[in-house]
Amino acid sequence: MEKTTIFDIVIKLLEQRKFAELKLIMQQMNPTDIASIFDEAEAKDVPIIFRLLPKELAAETFAYLESEQQEQLINAFSDKEIKEMVNELFLDDTVDIIEEMPASVVSRILKNTDEATRRQINELLAYPDDSAGSLMTPEFVYLGKDMTVGEAFAKIRQVGVAKETIYTCYVTQERKLIGVVSLLELVTASDNTKIEEIMSENLISVGTKEDKETVATTLAKYDLLSLPVVDGENRIVGIVTVDDAIDVLQEENTEDIEKMAAIVPSDKPYFRTGVFETFLKRIPWLLLLMVSATFTGMIITGFEDKLSASVGVGIALTAFIPMLMDTGGNAGGQASVTIIRGLSLGDIELRDVFKVIWKEIRVSLLCGVVLAVTNFGKIMLVDRLLLGNESITVMVALVVCITLVLAVFIAKLIGCSLPIAAKAIGFDPAVMASPFITTIVDAISLLAYFLIAQALLHI
Amino acid sequence: MEKTTIFDIVIKLLEQRKFAELKLIMQQMNPTDIASIFDEAEAKDVPIIFRLLPKELAAETFAYLESEQQEQLINAFSDKEIKEMVNELFLDDTVDIIEEMPASVVSRILKNTDEATRRQINELLAYPDDSAGSLMTPEFVYLGKDMTVGEAFAKIRQVGVAKETIYTCYVTQERKLIGVVSLLELVTASDNTKIEEIMSENLISVGTKEDKETVATTLAKYDLLSLPVVDGENRIVGIVTVDDAIDVLQEENTEDIEKMAAIVPSDKPYFRTGVFETFLKRIPWLLLLMVSATFTGMIITGFEDKLSASVGVGIALTAFIPMLMDTGGNAGGQASVTIIRGLSLGDIELRDVFKVIWKEIRVSLLCGVVLAVTNFGKIMLVDRLLLGNESITVMVALVVCITLVLAVFIAKLIGCSLPIAAKAIGFDPAVMASPFITTIVDAISLLAYFLIAQALLHI
Numbered sequence: 001m002e003k004t005t006i007f008d009i010v011i012k013l014l015e016q017r018k019f020a021e022l023k024l025i026m027q028q029m030n031p032t033d034i035a036s037i038f039d040e041a042e043a044k045d046v047p048i049i050f051r052l053l054p055k056e057l058a059a060e061t062f063a064y065l066e067s068e069q070q071e072q073l074i075n076a077f078s079d080k081e082i083k084e085m086v087n088e089l090f091l092d093d094t095v096d097i098i099e100e101m102p103a104s105v106v107s108r109i110l111k112n113t114d115e116a117t118r119r120q121i122n123e124l125l126a127y128p129d130d131s132a133g134s135l136m137t138p139e140f141v142y143l144g145k146d147m148t149v150g151e152a153f154a155k156i157r158q159v160g161v162a163k164e165t166i167y168t169c170y171v172t173q174e175r176k177l178i179g180v181v182s183l184l185e186l187v188t189a190s191d192n193t194k195i196e197e198i199m200s201e202n203l204i205s206v207g208t209k210e211d212k213e214t215v216a217t218t219l220a221k222y223d224l225l226s227l228p229v230v231d232g233e234n235r236i237v238g239i240v241t242v243d244d245a246i247d248v249l250q251e252e253n254t255e256d257i258e259k260m261a262a263i264v265p266s267d268k269p270y271f272r273t274g275v276f277e278t279f280l281k282r283i284p285w286l287l288l289l290m291v292s293a294t295f296t297g298m299i300i301t302g303f304e305d306k307l308s309a310s311v312g313v314g315i316a317l318t319a320f321i322p323m324l325m326d327t328g329g330n331a332g333g334q335a336s337v338t339i340i341r342g343l344s345l346g347d348i349e350l351r352d353v354f355k356v357i358w359k360e361i362r363v364s365l366l367c368g369v370v371l372a373v374t375n376f377g378k379i380m381l382v383d384r385l386l387l388g389n390e391s392i393t394v395m396v397a398l399v400v401c402i403t404l405v406l407a408v409f410i411a412k413l414i415g416c417s418l419p420i421a422a423k424a425i426g427f428d429p430a431v432m433a434s435p436f437i438t439t440i441v442d443a444i445s446l447l448a449y450f451l452i453a454q455a456l457l458h459i
Numbered sequence: 460m461e462k463t464t465i466f467d468i469v470i471k472l473l474e475q476r477k478f479a480e481l482k483l484i485m486q487q488m489n490p491t492d493i494a495s496i497f498d499e500a501e502a503k504d505v506p507i508i509f510r511l512l513p514k515e516l517a518a519e520t521f522a523y524l525e526s527e528q529q530e531q532l533i534n535a536f537s538d539k540e541i542k543e544m545v546n547e548l549f550l551d552d553t554v555d556i557i558e559e560m561p562a563s564v565v566s567r568i569l570k571n572t573d574e575a576t577r578r579q580i581n582e583l584l585a586y587p588d589d590s591a592g593s594l595m596t597p598e599f600v601y602l603g604k605d606m607t608v609g610e611a612f613a614k615i616r617q618v619g620v621a622k623e624t625i626y627t628c629y630v631t632q633e634r635k636l637i638g639v640v641s642l643l644e645l646v647t648a649s650d651n652t653k654i655e656e657i658m659s660e661n662l663i664s665v666g667t668k669e670d671k672e673t674v675a676t677t678l679a680k681y682d683l684l685s686l687p688v689v690d691g692e693n694r695i696v697g698i699v700t701v702d703d704a705i706d707v708l709q710e711e712n713t714e715d716i717e718k719m720a721a722i723v724p725s726d727k728p729y730f731r732t733g734v735f736e737t738f739l740k741r742i743p744w745l746l747l748l749m750v751s752a753t754f755t756g757m758i759i760t761g762f763e764d765k766l767s768a769s770v771g772v773g774i775a776l777t778a779f780i781p782m783l784m785d786t787g788g789n790a791g792g793q794a795s796v797t798i799i800r801g802l803s804l805g806d807i808e809l810r811d812v813f814k815v816i817w818k819e820i821r822v823s824l825l826c827g828v829v830l831a832v833t834n835f836g837k838i839m840l841v842d843r844l845l846l847g848n849e850s851i852t853v854m855v856a857l858v859v860c861i862t863l864v865l866a867v868f869i870a871k872l873i874g875c876s877l878p879i880a881a882k883a884i885g886f887d888p889a890v891m892a893s894p895f896i897t898t899i900v901d902a903i904s905l906l907a908y909f910l911i912a913q914a915l916l917h918i
Contacts, residue, residue, distance in 0.1 A: 028661050032681050153646070160647050167626050167642070167684075183626070183642060187612070188619050202487050220709070222491050223702035225626075225684065242701055243682040246708070250679070253712045254800055257719070261796035261893065262789050269806035270797060275818055279825040282793045286867075289789055290830055291837060293782035300778040301848060308774055315767055318777050319759040322784055322901050323752035329788070330721050330748055330894045334741045337720035338729060341713055347728040359734055366738040371749055378750060389760060408745075434720065434893055435789045442781050 010037055014045065023052040031057060035064035047076035059088030066272065067100035074105050082112040090164050091117070092137035092244070095124045099134075124238075132215045133208035135248065136229040136238030141169045143195050145179060150191035156183075164241050168226045171199045177228055177236040179203070205230045208237060215240050216248040217346065256344060260337060260433035262289065289435055295443045303450045306459045312391035317453055320400045323375075324449060328407035328441040331367060333434030335360050335415030340429045343419060353420050357413065364412035368405035376401045399453045406452075407445035414440055469496055473504065482511040490516060494523035506535040518547030525731065526559035533564050541571040549623050550576070551596035551703070554583045558593075583697075591674045592667035594707065595688040595697030600628045602654050604638060609650035615642075623700050627685045630658045634694040636687055638662070664689045667696060674699050675707040676805065715803060719796060719892035721748065748894055754902045762909045765918045771850035776912055779859045782834075783908060787866035787900040790826060792893030794819050794874030799888045802878060812879045816872065823871035827864035835860045858912045865911075866904035873899055 006029065013022045014037070026034055026049075034053070038061075041049055050073055053061060062070065062085060074082065086094055086109065098106050098121065110118055120138055127133025141163050143152050152169065160166045169186070171179035179199030189198050205228045206215050219227045219242060226239045255265040262285035266273055273281070300307075300321075307314035339356060342348035348356060379397040383389050415437045419429035453459055465488065472481045473496070485493055485508075493512070497520075500508055509532055512520060521529065521544060533541065545553055545568065557565050557580065569577055579597055586592025600622050602611050611628065619625045628645070630638035638658030648657050664687045665674050678686045678701060685698040714724040721744035725732055732740070759766075759780075766773035798815060801807035807815060838856040842848050874896045878888035912918055 030661060030663065030681055157647055160643055166646065183646075184619055187625065187642075188616055202489060204489065220702075220705045222489055225701070242684070242705075243679075246679045246701075246705060249705070249708065250804070254804070257716060257796060257800050260716070260719075261792050263793050263797065269804070270801040271806065271811070271814070271818075275821045275825070278818070278822045279829075282790075282822065283826055283829055286786060286789055286793075286826060286830055287833060290782060290786045290834060293785050294837070294841065296781035296785075297778040297842070298846070300781070301774065301846075304774045304778075307777075308771075312767075315760065315763045315773075318766075318780075319756040319763075321777075321780060322755035322759070322905070323749060325781055325784060326752050326755075326788075326894075326897060326901065327745060327749045329785075329897070330745055331741075333720050333894065334722050334745075337716060338722065341716050342729040345709070345713070345728070347730065352730070355730070359730075359737070362734045363737045363741065366734070367742055367745060370738075370742055371745055374746060375749060378753070382753065383756070387757070387760075435785075435792065438785060438788070442785065446781070 007033065007036070011040055014041060014049070019048070019052060022049065026053060027057065031060035031064050034061045038065055038069055043072065046072055055084060056088055059085055063089060063093040063097070067097070070097055071101055071105055074101070074109065079108075079112050082109060086113050086117065090137055091120055091124065091139055092135070092164070092238075095121055095134070098125065099129075127208060130212050131208060132206050132210040132212060132229045132240060133238070135212045135215060135244055136208075136240050137164050138238045139163045140226070140228070140236070140239040141166050142172045142236065143169050143181065145171050145173060145194070145196040145199065147195045148191065149186055149189045149193045149195070149198070152181075152186055152195060153191075156186075164239065165226050168224070168239075170228055170236055170239070171195055172236055175235040177203060177205060177230055177234055180228070203228070205234075205236075206240075207232070212248050213252045213344075216245040216252070219245040220249065221346075252344075256340065256430040259428060259430035260340065262286070262433075262435040285435065289439050292439045293442070296439075296446055299443060299446045299450065303454075306450070306454065309459060313396065313453075313457060313459055316389065316391040316396050317399070317449070321446065321449075324400070324403055324407055324445055325438070325442050327371065327404060328411045328445045329434060329438035331364065331408040332411030332415035332437035332441045335364075335412040336419055336433050336437050339416050339419045340433060343423055343429050348420075350420060350424055353417070356416050356420065360412045360416040361409070364409045365405075367412070368408035371408060372401040372404045375404055395457055399449070399456050402452055402456075403445060403449040406448050407441065410444050410448075411437065411441040414444075466492065466495070470499055473500060473508070478507070478511060481508065485512060486516065490519035490523050493520045497524055497528055502531065505531055514543060515547055518544055522548060522552040522556070526556070529556055530560055530564055533560070533568065538567075538571050541568060545572050545576065549596055550579055550583065550598055551594070551623070551697075554580055554593070557584065558588075586667060589671050590667060591665050591669040591671060591688045591699060592697070594671045594674060594703055595667075595699050596623050597697045598622045599685070599687075599695070599698040600625050601631045601695065602628050602640065604630050604632060604653070604655040604658065606654045607650065608645055608648045608652045608654070608657070611640075611645055611654060612650075615645075623698065624685050627683070627698075629687055629695055629698070630654055631695055636662060636664060636689055636693055636695040639687070662687070664693075664695075665699075666691070671707050672711045672803075675704040675711070678704040679708065680805075711803075715799065715889040718887060718889035719799065721745070721892075721894035744894065748898050751898045752901070755898075755905055758902060758905045758909065762913075765909070765913065768918060772855060772912075772916060772918055775848065775850040775855050776858070776908070780905065780908075783859070783862055783866055783904055784897075784901050786830065786863060787870045787904045788893060788897035790823065790867040791870030791874035791896035791900045794823075794871040795878055795892050795896050798875050798878045799892060802882055802888050807879075809879060809883055812876070815875050815879065819871045819875040820868070823868045824864075826871070827867035830867060831860035831863045834863055854916055858908070858915050861911055861915075862904060862908040865907050866900065869903050869907075870896065870900040873903075 010025055038046055046069060098109060141156055156166050167183045169181050170177055179201050180203060181195060181199040185198050204222050206218060208229055208231055226241045228236050229238045231237050258265045264281040264284060266281050376397050384392045418432040422429045422432050469484055497505055505528060557568060600615055615625050626642045628640050629636055638660050639662060640654060640658040644657050663681050665677060667688055667690055685700045687695050688697045690696050717724045723740040723743060725740050835856050838851060843851045877891040881891050882888045
């Protein structure tokens with residue numbers, strides 16, 4: 001692809017220190033691609049390359065950089081350069097950048113910002129992390145309902161380039177949100193049409209404190225380009241644009257996936273996280289789950305006397321423990337992950353809990369019976385006949401297969417109900433995925449295994 | 460929230476069969492919300508409610524319905540109604556609908572479509588599933604480079620409402636894509652400016668055969684509202700809009716998550732999938748993984764003589780099998796899921812394989828040592844002292860802890876390399892997640908466990 005070639009050329013020019021050529025080429029490039037050049041550049045070159053960019057493109061590129069690089073650049077900037085940068089940046093990007101910076105850098109940025117912008121930045125910084133308020137930008141176009149389309153265009157022409165989007169304009173009355181009009185509607189209307197006549201009063205909006213995941217899914221659900229954020233009195237205070245909503249969706253998906261895999265979520269890409277940091281994200285759950293496996297061990301130890309009393313059968317039973325545990329874990333994982341995803345996409349609501357349980361019960365019985373029958377055949381054919389293991393009797397196979405049905409049943413039941421329970425009490429359902437479920441299912445199904453063995457094999 | 464209230468009112472009106480009121484209220488609603496009313500309605504009411512909607516809103520709502528409801532409606536439609544519907548729908552939506560319909564319905568739709576549209580539909584249907592071609596719509600605005608901004612506006616006014624988006628216009632010359640201009644740039648330029656002067660030649664485009672996940676991530680990466688799709692000769696044949704890209708991202712995320720949980724992916728929401736269908740999506744991997752656990756069982760059986768020779772130690776060792784297996788599975792799952800996600804987000808490339816392995820080796824040793832030390836303390840304090848299990852000697856604890864370090868090491872190594880290997884040979888890395896990894900890690904670490912026990916405990 002052509003893109004790759006340009007990128008290769010740029011890296012070469014950078015190595016050869018041909019800055020004049022570099023400047024010409026970068027002016028033709030996308031801020032996203034320019035930002036990836038910085039990843040390849042040596043630290044000392046970063047400010048040099050950055051200063052080759054024209055002002056506007058520089059600001060756009062800055063917003064795409066990693067926060068380490070942003071900090072490094074700000075430290076290299078003069079006060080004048082900081083001032084220019086903040087003027088060019090969209091306010092929500094400035095706030096995102098500030099949130100990642102150490103206090104000394106923040107105060108330098110704020111010092112070089114005019115009074116009005118500083119006030120807006122401080123307002124945005126005051127919203128809790130992960131809220132609509134922290135995600136939005138106050139840079140939107142608002143119109144009055146008595147304006148004509150011609151007047152609206154005059155206003156858009158005047159303020160347009162400084163706004164994050166002009167494609168959806170918001171109609172306000174005493175700062176309250178009363179309507180919305182798309183630029184498509186403005187373009188296709190005649191100049192003296194009143195905004196009131198073409199605006200839609202069917203408004204989708206979110207409150208400033210709404211969780212940012214809800215904000216993103218709402219925007220996606222209604223196929224919007226921007227979503228207005230209103231305060232307690234329905235006054236519009238900002239908008240969230242579709243590009244930021246996509247970023248939130250991708251981040252939340254990564255976070256869910258990490259939680260499902262028993263990892264403490266991180267918001268940094270793989271290679272930006274150091275070895276020790278990665279270790280710290282992974283060890284807590286490993287430790288917790290390891291220690292909880294003590295119970296499973298205690299169950300085996302508890303049946304010690306019985307297992308050792310009939311050695312052959314004891315070992316035969318032991319040999320099936322890994323299969324029972326894995327199958328239980330997998331069956332539970334399937335149910336929990338399906339429910340977690342359904343909850344996160346809004347396909348499943350809290351009130352559906354009994355519908356979910358009833359469905360999972362039926363699915364688990366179907367799965368359990370098919371697995372048990374297959375397993376019975378496999379045990380008798382492979383383990384007994386083919387491998388000639390004499391201690392594996394029909395009764396042993398029966399014990400294993402009855403436990404299998406039970407383990408799958410319990411696994412699916414726990415797997416589907418724990419995520420819903422977690423959500424009901426305000427926890428993140430994603431934590432209730434395979435690793436957590438496995439630990440519980442292991443203990444219960446092992447206990448069942450030995451009790452069934454005791455009853456049927458009289459060990 | 461206000462939305463919920465309107466929804467409740469509507470359902471009530473529907474129950475009371477007050478269609479006149481229903482009609483008034485629905486006209487004020489969003490197509491997305493109207494579509495969710497149909498989910499609550501009885502089958503026989505669906506065409507009645509649908510016919511209450513004004514034509515344009517009806518078409519928009521139709522695109523949001525489930526395919527069963529769409530089929531039901533088309534069967535209830537007259538030929539004239541079908542004709543009107545296809546005229547109102549965007550072409551990519553029509554194609555999406557047709558793809559889900561049985562042949563008889565498809566031929567009825569095509570029969571009621573004019574020649575030109577039918578040709579376009581057939582062209583779009585010819586693109587492979589999951590390709591940019593199948594995702595795009597040919598309804599975009601194209602301009603000539605010699606047009607003035609005034610002429611461009613005249614064209615947009617004329618064709619605008621029939622196009623999926625007018626916010627990004629594409630500049631073509633002999634159908635070849637040569638530039639792009641945003642409506643913002645058009646609005647802020649003077650009427651007699653030439654398009655050539657304000658268009659950007661820095662083009663991001665994809666080929667018709669590009670995988671739809673790549674299309675969506677490209678659009679997201681460059682923060683675009685639409686992405687042009689070009690044929691082999693760089694002629695623009697369609698565009699993909701941001702709302703469709705979001706849907707693809709969410710579907711692909713769900714698919715990855717399902718594969719990671721050993722489920723055959725489904726594209727239907729939880730409650731739209733029947734019990735038997737859900738069973739069919741889950742049983743293949745459960746069966747495969749259950750049967751592969753045979754090897755783990757064989758390893759235990761293989762050490763049967765040794766385990767039964769020293770009964771106390773044998774049972775003590777057995778009691779730690781679940782803990783070792785779970786920890787190995789969790790450690791491997793963490794690595795594999797991190798790498799799978801990194802690959803899917805583009806943070807990790809195939810060429811990074813050795814960087815990944817080197818990082819995971821260090822992380823695994825850190826994790827392994829911390830787990831082993833904790834576990835050693837736990838075994839000696841809890842299992843031996845507190846629970847008074849005499850068969851657990853320092854040597855037994857050592858065997859368990861050495862195996863633990865080894866199991867975590869192997870798990871992370873396999874967990875990080877299998878997804879990359881899968882991608883290298885063209886398989887989906889997502890399949891190489893916890894369940895699959897667990898099965899392999901179980902067998903290897905059990906083997907290691909018994910070999911280490913043999914060497915250190917002389918069993």
